[in-house]
Amino acid sequence: MSLPDIDAVAALDAPVIKPVWFAFLDINGDPVRCNTSGVSLLVDGTGDPDLDGQTFTGIGGDLVDISPVSVREGGSERVTAQLSGLPPLDDDILGQLDNPANWQGRVARLWRTIRNAANEQEGGFQAYYTGYMTALDFAGDESGGIIRVTIETYLAAFSQASNRTYLDQERYDPDDWSARASIAIANGLTQNPGAVIGGGSGYGGGYGGGVTAPRVNDL
Template sequence: MSRMDAAASAALNAQVIRPVFFVYLDVVGDPLRACTAEASLLPTGSGDPDLDGHVFDALNPTFVDIGPVAMKSGGSDSLTAQLSGLVGLDDDLLTVIGNPANWQGRPARLWRMIRDENGSQRGAIQHYYTGYMVSLDINGSADSQTINLTIESYLVAFSQASNRTYLDQDSFDPGDLSAKAAIAIANGISGNPLVNNTPAVDRGPNLGGSRNWNSFQ
Protein backbone atom coordinates (compact mmCIF):
# COMPACT_ATOMS: atom_id res chain seq x y z
CA MET A 1 0.00 0.00 0.00
CA SER A 2 1.31 3.44 -0.93
CA ARG A 3 0.92 6.56 1.18
CA MET A 4 -1.13 9.59 0.26
CA ASP A 5 0.97 12.40 -1.13
CA ALA A 6 1.13 15.76 0.64
CA ALA A 7 -1.63 17.39 -1.43
CA ALA A 8 -4.12 14.58 -0.89
CA SER A 9 -3.28 14.38 2.81
CA ALA A 10 -3.76 18.13 3.27
CA ALA A 11 -7.16 17.96 1.55
CA LEU A 12 -8.40 15.61 4.27
CA ASN A 13 -8.51 18.56 6.65
CA ALA A 14 -11.35 20.16 4.69
CA GLN A 15 -14.87 19.99 6.10
CA VAL A 16 -16.17 18.35 2.92
CA ILE A 17 -14.34 15.87 0.69
CA ARG A 18 -15.70 13.73 -2.12
CA PRO A 19 -13.42 10.69 -2.52
CA VAL A 20 -13.63 8.34 -5.48
CA PHE A 21 -12.83 4.65 -5.07
CA PHE A 22 -11.56 2.44 -7.90
CA VAL A 23 -11.69 -1.36 -8.04
CA TYR A 24 -10.05 -3.82 -10.42
CA LEU A 25 -10.91 -7.54 -10.36
CA ASP A 26 -8.64 -9.59 -12.63
CA VAL A 27 -11.27 -12.00 -13.97
CA VAL A 28 -10.08 -13.92 -17.04
CA GLY A 29 -12.05 -12.88 -20.12
CA ASP A 30 -14.09 -10.25 -18.28
CA PRO A 31 -11.88 -8.02 -16.07
CA LEU A 32 -13.97 -5.69 -13.95
CA ARG A 33 -12.97 -2.04 -13.51
CA ALA A 34 -15.39 0.24 -11.71
CA CYS A 35 -15.37 3.48 -9.74
CA THR A 36 -17.72 5.42 -7.48
CA ALA A 37 -17.56 8.66 -9.50
CA GLU A 38 -20.61 10.21 -11.15
CA ALA A 39 -19.17 9.37 -14.58
CA SER A 40 -16.68 6.83 -15.91
CA LEU A 41 -13.03 7.84 -15.49
CA LEU A 42 -9.86 7.18 -17.50
CA PRO A 43 -6.90 7.59 -15.10
CA THR A 44 -3.49 8.52 -16.53
CA GLY A 45 -0.06 9.44 -15.23
CA SER A 46 0.02 7.26 -12.12
CA GLY A 47 2.62 4.85 -13.47
CA ASP A 48 0.43 1.90 -12.48
CA PRO A 49 -0.32 -0.34 -15.51
CA ASP A 50 -3.48 -1.71 -13.90
CA LEU A 51 -4.82 1.84 -13.55
CA ASP A 52 -3.47 4.03 -16.36
CA GLY A 53 -5.22 3.98 -19.71
CA HIS A 54 -8.16 1.88 -18.55
CA VAL A 55 -11.77 3.06 -18.30
CA PHE A 56 -13.27 2.56 -14.86
CA ASP A 57 -17.03 2.43 -15.27
CA ALA A 58 -19.17 4.53 -12.98
CA LEU A 59 -21.50 1.96 -11.53
CA ASN A 60 -24.43 2.35 -9.21
CA PRO A 61 -23.48 1.11 -5.70
CA THR A 62 -26.60 -1.05 -5.91
CA PHE A 63 -24.72 -3.22 -8.41
CA VAL A 64 -21.15 -3.03 -7.07
CA ASP A 65 -20.12 -2.61 -3.45
CA ILE A 66 -16.64 -3.04 -1.95
CA GLY A 67 -16.37 -3.51 1.81
CA PRO A 68 -13.92 -1.64 4.05
CA VAL A 69 -10.33 -2.75 4.52
CA ALA A 70 -9.78 -3.69 8.17
CA MET A 71 -6.27 -4.28 9.50
CA LYS A 72 -5.40 -6.99 12.01
CA SER A 73 -2.33 -8.72 13.36
CA GLY A 74 -0.52 -10.38 10.46
CA GLY A 75 -2.16 -8.28 7.74
CA SER A 76 -5.60 -7.15 6.63
CA ASP A 77 -8.87 -8.92 7.32
CA SER A 78 -11.00 -10.50 4.61
CA LEU A 79 -12.55 -8.04 2.17
CA THR A 80 -15.94 -8.62 0.56
CA ALA A 81 -16.99 -7.40 -2.88
CA GLN A 82 -20.66 -7.58 -3.82
CA LEU A 83 -21.43 -7.66 -7.55
CA SER A 84 -24.65 -7.76 -9.50
CA GLY A 85 -25.46 -11.29 -10.67
CA LEU A 86 -28.81 -10.87 -12.36
CA VAL A 87 -29.77 -13.57 -14.83
CA GLY A 88 -30.21 -11.97 -18.24
CA LEU A 89 -28.25 -8.81 -17.43
CA ASP A 90 -25.07 -10.40 -16.09
CA ASP A 91 -25.02 -13.71 -17.98
CA ASP A 92 -21.48 -13.15 -19.33
CA LEU A 93 -20.07 -12.57 -15.84
CA LEU A 94 -21.99 -15.52 -14.38
CA THR A 95 -20.63 -17.77 -17.13
CA VAL A 96 -17.04 -16.66 -16.56
CA ILE A 97 -17.08 -17.10 -12.80
CA GLY A 98 -18.65 -20.54 -13.20
CA ASN A 99 -15.08 -21.75 -13.78
CA PRO A 100 -13.01 -21.04 -10.63
CA ALA A 101 -9.81 -21.04 -12.72
CA ASN A 102 -10.99 -17.74 -14.22
CA TRP A 103 -10.85 -15.85 -10.92
CA GLN A 104 -9.66 -17.90 -7.93
CA GLY A 105 -6.22 -16.78 -6.74
CA ARG A 106 -6.18 -13.82 -9.15
CA PRO A 107 -5.56 -10.20 -8.04
CA ALA A 108 -8.05 -7.65 -6.80
CA ARG A 109 -6.79 -4.06 -6.41
CA LEU A 110 -8.22 -0.89 -4.89
CA TRP A 111 -7.30 2.80 -5.27
CA ARG A 112 -8.78 6.07 -4.01
CA MET A 113 -8.74 9.62 -5.25
CA ILE A 114 -9.38 12.58 -2.93
CA ARG A 115 -11.57 15.36 -4.33
CA ASP A 116 -12.66 18.59 -2.69
CA GLU A 117 -16.26 19.73 -2.27
CA ASN A 118 -16.25 21.06 -5.85
CA GLY A 119 -15.18 17.70 -7.25
CA SER A 120 -11.62 18.79 -8.09
CA GLN A 121 -8.91 16.17 -7.63
CA ARG A 122 -6.43 16.84 -4.83
CA GLY A 123 -3.16 14.99 -5.04
CA ALA A 124 -2.42 11.71 -6.79
CA ILE A 125 -4.56 8.60 -6.86
CA GLN A 126 -3.44 6.32 -4.03
CA HIS A 127 -3.22 2.55 -4.27
CA TYR A 128 -4.27 1.21 -0.88
CA TYR A 129 -5.02 -2.50 -1.22
CA THR A 130 -4.05 -5.58 -3.21
CA GLY A 131 -5.55 -8.95 -2.42
CA TYR A 132 -6.50 -12.20 -4.12
CA MET A 133 -9.94 -13.58 -4.88
CA VAL A 134 -10.42 -16.82 -2.94
CA SER A 135 -14.11 -17.74 -2.80
CA LEU A 136 -17.57 -16.62 -3.86
CA ASP A 137 -21.22 -17.45 -3.46
CA ILE A 138 -24.39 -16.29 -5.20
CA ASN A 139 -27.36 -15.18 -3.14
CA GLY A 140 -30.88 -14.06 -3.94
CA SER A 141 -33.44 -14.78 -6.59
CA ALA A 142 -33.60 -14.22 -10.35
CA ASP A 143 -34.83 -10.63 -9.91
CA SER A 144 -32.52 -9.71 -7.03
CA GLN A 145 -29.28 -11.67 -7.15
CA THR A 146 -25.78 -10.79 -5.97
CA ILE A 147 -22.35 -12.36 -6.27
CA ASN A 148 -20.47 -12.17 -2.97
CA LEU A 149 -16.73 -12.39 -3.52
CA THR A 150 -14.22 -12.89 -0.68
CA ILE A 151 -10.80 -11.30 -1.14
CA GLU A 152 -7.83 -12.12 1.08
CA SER A 153 -4.49 -10.42 1.58
CA TYR A 154 -1.33 -12.02 0.21
CA LEU A 155 -0.33 -13.53 3.57
CA VAL A 156 -3.70 -15.22 4.07
CA ALA A 157 -4.42 -16.27 0.50
CA PHE A 158 -1.10 -18.05 0.07
CA SER A 159 -0.76 -19.59 3.53
CA GLN A 160 -3.57 -22.12 3.14
CA ALA A 161 -2.81 -25.80 3.64
CA SER A 162 -1.29 -27.29 0.50
CA ASN A 163 -2.71 -30.78 1.21
CA ARG A 164 0.50 -32.18 -0.24
CA THR A 165 2.11 -35.33 1.13
CA TYR A 166 5.56 -36.86 1.12
CA LEU A 167 4.03 -40.37 0.95
CA ASP A 168 4.27 -40.33 -2.85
CA GLN A 169 7.99 -39.55 -2.78
CA ASP A 170 8.85 -42.86 -4.47
CA SER A 171 6.96 -41.64 -7.55
CA PHE A 172 9.82 -39.21 -8.06
CA ASP A 173 12.65 -41.26 -6.53
CA PRO A 174 12.01 -45.03 -6.73
CA GLY A 175 14.86 -45.66 -4.30
CA ASP A 176 13.33 -43.51 -1.56
CA LEU A 177 11.78 -45.86 1.02
CA SER A 178 11.00 -43.20 3.64
CA ALA A 179 7.24 -43.30 3.04
CA LYS A 180 7.06 -47.11 3.38
CA ALA A 181 9.23 -46.95 6.50
CA ALA A 182 7.00 -44.29 8.07
CA ILE A 183 3.88 -46.36 7.38
CA ALA A 184 5.56 -49.47 8.76
CA ILE A 185 6.54 -47.69 11.99
CA ALA A 186 3.02 -46.31 12.38
CA ASN A 187 1.64 -49.85 12.07
CA GLY A 188 4.11 -51.38 14.52
CA ILE A 189 6.11 -53.19 11.84
CA SER A 190 9.88 -53.54 12.03
CA GLY A 191 12.58 -54.57 9.60
CA ASN A 192 13.20 -53.66 6.01
CA PRO A 193 10.24 -51.66 4.66
CA LEU A 194 10.23 -53.77 1.48
CA VAL A 195 10.80 -57.32 2.77
CA ASN A 196 10.45 -59.47 5.88
CA ASN A 197 8.01 -57.12 7.63
CA THR A 198 6.69 -58.63 10.83
CA PRO A 199 4.60 -57.13 13.62
CA ALA A 200 6.37 -56.17 16.82
CA VAL A 201 5.72 -58.40 19.80
CA ASP A 202 5.19 -57.24 23.36
CA ARG A 203 7.67 -59.23 25.47
CA GLY A 204 6.15 -57.96 28.70
CA PRO A 205 7.43 -55.51 31.29
CA ASN A 206 11.14 -55.30 31.98
CA LEU A 207 12.77 -54.74 35.35
CA GLY A 208 12.31 -51.00 35.06
CA GLY A 209 8.55 -51.32 34.74
CA SER A 210 8.39 -50.00 31.16
CA ARG A 211 7.28 -52.06 28.19
CA ASN A 212 10.04 -53.63 26.09
CA TRP A 213 9.20 -53.83 22.37
CA ASN A 214 11.46 -56.18 20.35
CA SER A 215 11.44 -57.33 16.75
CA PHE A 216 10.29 -60.89 16.20
CA GLN A 217 12.78 -62.52 13.79
Protein backbone atom coordinates in the same frame (compact mmCIF):
# COMPACT_ATOMS: atom_id res chain seq x y z
CA MET B 1 -1.66 -0.41 1.47
CA SER B 2 -0.14 2.95 0.60
CA LEU B 3 -0.89 6.23 2.35
CA PRO B 4 -2.46 9.30 0.70
CA ASP B 5 0.02 11.73 -0.85
CA ILE B 6 0.60 15.20 0.59
CA ASP B 7 -2.09 16.88 -1.55
CA ALA B 8 -4.71 14.31 -0.61
CA VAL B 9 -3.82 14.59 3.08
CA ALA B 10 -4.24 18.38 2.91
CA ALA B 11 -7.65 17.95 1.25
CA LEU B 12 -8.81 15.69 4.09
CA ASP B 13 -8.92 18.73 6.38
CA ALA B 14 -11.72 20.30 4.30
CA PRO B 15 -15.25 20.27 5.76
CA VAL B 16 -16.54 18.39 2.70
CA ILE B 17 -14.66 15.70 0.77
CA LYS B 18 -15.90 13.29 -1.86
CA PRO B 19 -13.77 10.14 -2.04
CA VAL B 20 -14.02 7.94 -5.13
CA TRP B 21 -13.17 4.24 -4.99
CA PHE B 22 -11.78 2.27 -7.95
CA ALA B 23 -11.91 -1.55 -8.12
CA PHE B 24 -10.20 -4.07 -10.40
CA LEU B 25 -11.12 -7.78 -10.34
CA ASP B 26 -8.85 -9.82 -12.61
CA ILE B 27 -11.47 -12.28 -13.85
CA ASN B 28 -9.97 -14.34 -16.65
CA GLY B 29 -11.35 -13.25 -20.01
CA ASP B 30 -13.56 -10.48 -18.65
CA PRO B 31 -11.87 -8.33 -15.98
CA VAL B 32 -14.13 -6.04 -13.95
CA ARG B 33 -13.13 -2.38 -13.56
CA CYS B 34 -15.47 0.10 -11.90
CA ASN B 35 -15.46 3.30 -9.87
CA THR B 36 -17.96 4.96 -7.52
CA SER B 37 -18.13 8.41 -9.17
CA GLY B 38 -21.23 7.51 -11.16
CA VAL B 39 -19.49 8.17 -14.49
CA SER B 40 -17.08 5.98 -16.47
CA LEU B 41 -13.50 7.25 -16.32
CA LEU B 42 -10.40 6.60 -18.41
CA VAL B 43 -7.37 6.66 -16.12
CA ASP B 44 -3.94 7.78 -17.30
CA GLY B 45 -0.64 9.11 -16.01
CA THR B 46 -0.48 7.25 -12.69
CA GLY B 47 2.43 4.92 -13.50
CA ASP B 48 0.36 1.92 -12.38
CA PRO B 49 -0.23 -0.56 -15.25
CA ASP B 50 -3.46 -1.79 -13.62
CA LEU B 51 -4.83 1.78 -13.88
CA ASP B 52 -3.25 3.50 -16.88
CA GLY B 53 -5.10 3.21 -20.17
CA GLN B 54 -8.06 1.47 -18.54
CA THR B 55 -11.68 2.63 -18.42
CA PHE B 56 -13.43 2.07 -15.09
CA THR B 57 -17.21 1.78 -15.39
CA GLY B 58 -19.04 4.35 -13.29
CA ILE B 59 -21.51 3.11 -10.68
CA GLY B 60 -23.00 5.02 -7.77
CA GLY B 61 -21.38 4.92 -4.35
CA ASP B 62 -24.63 3.56 -2.89
CA LEU B 63 -24.17 0.46 -5.09
CA VAL B 64 -20.81 -0.43 -3.56
CA ASP B 65 -20.29 -2.07 -0.18
CA ILE B 66 -16.70 -2.71 0.90
CA SER B 67 -15.93 -4.02 4.36
CA PRO B 68 -13.45 -2.04 6.47
CA VAL B 69 -9.76 -2.81 5.91
CA SER B 70 -8.36 -3.79 9.29
CA VAL B 71 -4.57 -3.97 9.62
CA ARG B 72 -3.10 -5.92 12.51
CA GLU B 73 0.11 -7.65 13.43
CA GLY B 74 0.80 -10.34 10.86
CA GLY B 75 -1.13 -8.65 8.05
CA SER B 76 -4.62 -7.42 7.21
CA GLU B 77 -7.98 -9.10 7.61
CA ARG B 78 -9.95 -10.41 4.64
CA VAL B 79 -12.03 -7.86 2.74
CA THR B 80 -15.42 -8.41 1.15
CA ALA B 81 -16.67 -6.22 -1.69
CA GLN B 82 -20.14 -6.18 -3.26
CA LEU B 83 -20.51 -4.34 -6.56
CA SER B 84 -24.05 -3.68 -7.83
CA GLY B 85 -25.33 -1.84 -10.88
CA LEU B 86 -22.79 -3.46 -13.19
CA PRO B 87 -23.60 -4.02 -16.88
CA PRO B 88 -25.92 -7.03 -17.31
CA LEU B 89 -24.18 -10.39 -16.93
CA ASP B 90 -24.71 -12.34 -20.15
CA ASP B 91 -24.41 -16.11 -20.51
CA ASP B 92 -20.73 -15.94 -21.44
CA ILE B 93 -19.85 -13.90 -18.35
CA LEU B 94 -21.99 -16.10 -16.10
CA GLY B 95 -20.18 -19.14 -17.48
CA GLN B 96 -16.80 -17.59 -16.69
CA LEU B 97 -17.82 -16.69 -13.15
CA ASP B 98 -19.23 -20.17 -12.58
CA ASN B 99 -15.74 -21.66 -13.10
CA PRO B 100 -13.54 -20.94 -10.05
CA ALA B 101 -10.41 -21.36 -12.18
CA ASN B 102 -11.28 -18.05 -13.86
CA TRP B 103 -11.12 -15.99 -10.66
CA GLN B 104 -9.88 -17.98 -7.65
CA GLY B 105 -6.40 -16.83 -6.61
CA ARG B 106 -6.40 -13.98 -9.14
CA VAL B 107 -5.66 -10.37 -8.23
CA ALA B 108 -8.21 -7.91 -6.85
CA ARG B 109 -7.19 -4.29 -6.23
CA LEU B 110 -8.86 -1.27 -4.66
CA TRP B 111 -7.79 2.37 -4.93
CA ARG B 112 -9.11 5.62 -3.52
CA THR B 113 -8.94 9.23 -4.71
CA ILE B 114 -10.01 12.36 -2.86
CA ARG B 115 -12.18 15.06 -4.42
CA ASN B 116 -13.06 18.42 -2.94
CA ALA B 117 -16.54 19.94 -2.71
CA ALA B 118 -16.29 21.03 -6.38
CA ASN B 119 -15.52 17.43 -7.48
CA GLU B 120 -11.92 18.33 -8.31
CA GLN B 121 -9.40 15.58 -7.61
CA GLU B 122 -6.88 16.41 -4.91
CA GLY B 123 -3.69 14.34 -5.10
CA GLY B 124 -3.21 10.99 -6.78
CA PHE B 125 -4.43 7.44 -6.39
CA GLN B 126 -4.01 5.68 -3.06
CA ALA B 127 -3.54 1.91 -3.35
CA TYR B 128 -6.22 1.04 -0.80
CA TYR B 129 -6.00 -2.77 -0.78
CA THR B 130 -4.44 -5.52 -2.90
CA GLY B 131 -5.21 -9.19 -2.49
CA TYR B 132 -6.42 -12.35 -4.18
CA MET B 133 -9.97 -13.53 -4.71
CA THR B 134 -10.85 -16.58 -2.61
CA ALA B 135 -14.66 -16.63 -2.90
CA LEU B 136 -17.13 -15.13 -5.37
CA ASP B 137 -20.93 -14.99 -5.59
CA PHE B 138 -22.85 -13.40 -8.43
CA ALA B 139 -26.36 -12.71 -9.63
CA GLY B 140 -27.93 -10.66 -12.37
CA ASP B 141 -30.76 -10.06 -14.80
CA GLU B 142 -31.47 -7.74 -17.72
CA SER B 143 -31.31 -4.71 -15.41
CA GLY B 144 -27.77 -5.29 -14.15
CA GLY B 145 -25.35 -7.55 -12.33
CA ILE B 146 -24.13 -8.02 -8.77
CA ILE B 147 -20.77 -9.51 -7.80
CA ARG B 148 -19.77 -10.24 -4.19
CA VAL B 149 -16.14 -11.22 -3.71
CA THR B 150 -13.91 -12.15 -0.77
CA ILE B 151 -10.35 -10.86 -1.05
CA GLU B 152 -7.43 -12.06 1.07
CA THR B 153 -3.73 -11.32 1.23
CA TYR B 154 -1.17 -13.51 -0.50
CA LEU B 155 -0.26 -15.59 2.57
CA ALA B 156 -3.90 -16.16 3.53
CA ALA B 157 -4.91 -17.10 0.01
CA PHE B 158 -2.05 -19.43 -0.89
CA SER B 159 -0.48 -20.80 2.28
CA GLN B 160 -0.98 -21.66 5.89
CA ALA B 161 -0.37 -18.98 8.48
CA SER B 162 3.33 -18.63 9.24
CA ASN B 163 2.78 -16.76 12.53
CA ARG B 164 5.64 -14.48 11.53
CA THR B 165 5.44 -10.72 11.56
CA TYR B 166 7.67 -7.76 10.85
CA LEU B 167 5.72 -5.70 13.40
CA ASP B 168 7.36 -7.07 16.56
CA GLN B 169 10.09 -4.44 17.00
CA GLU B 170 8.77 -3.60 20.45
CA ARG B 171 9.72 -7.11 21.63
CA TYR B 172 13.37 -6.24 21.10
CA ASP B 173 13.23 -2.49 21.78
CA PRO B 174 10.57 -1.47 24.35
CA ASP B 175 10.79 2.15 23.18
CA ASP B 176 10.07 1.32 19.54
CA TRP B 177 6.34 1.87 19.05
CA SER B 178 6.51 2.17 15.25
CA ALA B 179 4.43 -0.99 14.77
CA ARG B 180 1.59 0.40 16.89
CA ALA B 181 1.74 3.69 15.01
CA SER B 182 1.69 1.99 11.60
CA ILE B 183 -1.36 -0.11 12.50
CA ALA B 184 -3.20 2.89 13.96
CA ILE B 185 -2.48 5.05 10.90
CA ALA B 186 -3.55 2.32 8.46
CA ASN B 187 -6.82 1.65 10.28
CA GLY B 188 -7.56 5.34 10.73
CA LEU B 189 -7.20 6.21 7.04
CA THR B 190 -9.56 3.59 5.63
CA GLN B 191 -13.27 4.13 5.15
CA ASN B 192 -16.24 2.29 3.68
CA PRO B 193 -17.65 4.00 0.57
CA GLY B 194 -21.04 3.81 2.26
CA ALA B 195 -19.81 6.39 4.79
CA VAL B 196 -18.53 8.99 2.34
CA ILE B 197 -18.26 12.47 3.82
CA GLY B 198 -20.28 15.04 1.96
CA GLY B 199 -22.52 12.57 0.12
CA GLY B 200 -22.25 11.53 -3.50
CA SER B 201 -19.84 12.60 -6.16
CA GLY B 202 -22.21 15.01 -7.83
CA TYR B 203 -22.18 13.06 -11.10
CA GLY B 204 -25.22 11.24 -12.33
CA GLY B 205 -25.87 8.57 -14.88
CA GLY B 206 -23.15 6.89 -16.89
CA TYR B 207 -21.71 6.52 -20.33
CA GLY B 208 -23.25 4.15 -22.81
CA GLY B 209 -21.57 2.23 -25.57
CA GLY B 210 -19.68 4.26 -28.15
CA VAL B 211 -19.17 7.28 -25.88
CA THR B 212 -15.60 8.06 -24.89
CA ALA B 213 -15.17 8.34 -21.15
CA PRO B 214 -13.39 11.44 -19.83
CA ARG B 215 -9.91 11.08 -18.44
CA VAL B 216 -9.51 11.35 -14.70
CA ASN B 217 -6.95 14.13 -15.10
CA ASP B 218 -9.46 16.18 -17.13
CA LEU B 219 -11.96 16.41 -14.26
